[in-house]
Amino acid sequence: xxxxxxxxxxxxxxxxxxxxxxxxxxxxxxxxxxxxxxxxxxxxxxxxxxxxxxxxxxxxxxxxxxxxxxxxxxxxxxxxxxxxxxxxxxxxxxxxxxxxxxxxxxxxxxxxxxxxxxxxxxxxxxxxxxxxxxxxxxxxxxxxxxxxxxxxxxxxxxxxxxxxxxxxxxxxxxxxxxxxxxxxxxxxxxxxxxxxxxxxxxxxxxxxxxxxxxxxxxxxxxxxxxxxxxxxxxxxxxxxxxx
Numbered sequence: 001x002x003x004x005x006x007x008x009x010x011x012x013x014x015x016x017x018x019x020x021x022x023x024x025x026x027x028x029x030x031x032x033x034x035x036x037x038x039x040x041x042x043x044x045x046x047x048x049x050x051x052x053x054x055x056x057x058x059x060x061x062x063x064x065x066x067x068x069x070x071x072x073x074x075x076x077x078x079x080x081x082x083x084x085x086x087x088x089x090x091x092x093x094x095x096x097x098x099x100x101x102x103x104x105x106x107x108x109x110x111x112x113x114x115x116x117x118x119x120x121x122x123x124x125x126x127x128x129x130x131x132x133x134x135x136x137x138x139x140x141x142x143x144x145x146x147x148x149x150x151x152x153x154x155x156x157x158x159x160x161x162x163x164x165x166x167x168x169x170x171x172x173x174x175x176x177x178x179x180x181x182x183x184x185x186x187x188x189x190x191x192x193x194x195x196x197x198x199x200x201x202x203x204x205x206x207x208x209x210x211x212x213x214x215x216x217x218x219x220x221x222x223x224x225x226x227x228x229x230x231x232x233x234x235x236x237x238x239x240x241x242x243x
Contacts, residue, residue, distance in 0.1 A: 005072035009097035020194035
């Protein structure tokens, strides 16, 4: 019997691309970010906090309304570890998606925040922007903190590990990633055609006017990654990093 699933991931790790890839299977219903605070305004914020503490109660109730055989969603990184463990014990597949590059994640969030483009269904031309250093520094610290938290949460929970660079970064990876995911979900093979596009038409170095200054700040913060390019959407290089 097909399994329900949960995507546990920080923002800017490729989670929307992963959701789009999963949803391209005709037997998968991916409900998106069902516990996003923007969907729980006003008095509903209290209910959201309860759902974050008890995802093993709330998510199965949502799954009952599914119109396809396998239902799943993305949950915030602050979701209860105990609740996720209980879901895993009830045969839910926990997908732990990470992105290896902290520099890319921090810069990606800054660019998306400043341009207002967090997800796209098509590649778009990028205008040049300057990322304020305090904003970038805050994102580096935010990512460091939640890297430690998320890895601690997943340490004792059965899960399928996914790495953006290894499984999603280029279109050539999607068929094998889809096959792996659908096998774990106990679903038949299907061709994957995700609708979400995760790339700009230029590299970050071309888009961000102070790219080199931000990378120096990152190195001063203890980072040791070389700055990498975000290639055009039709590039097949395994070194391409999307936004």
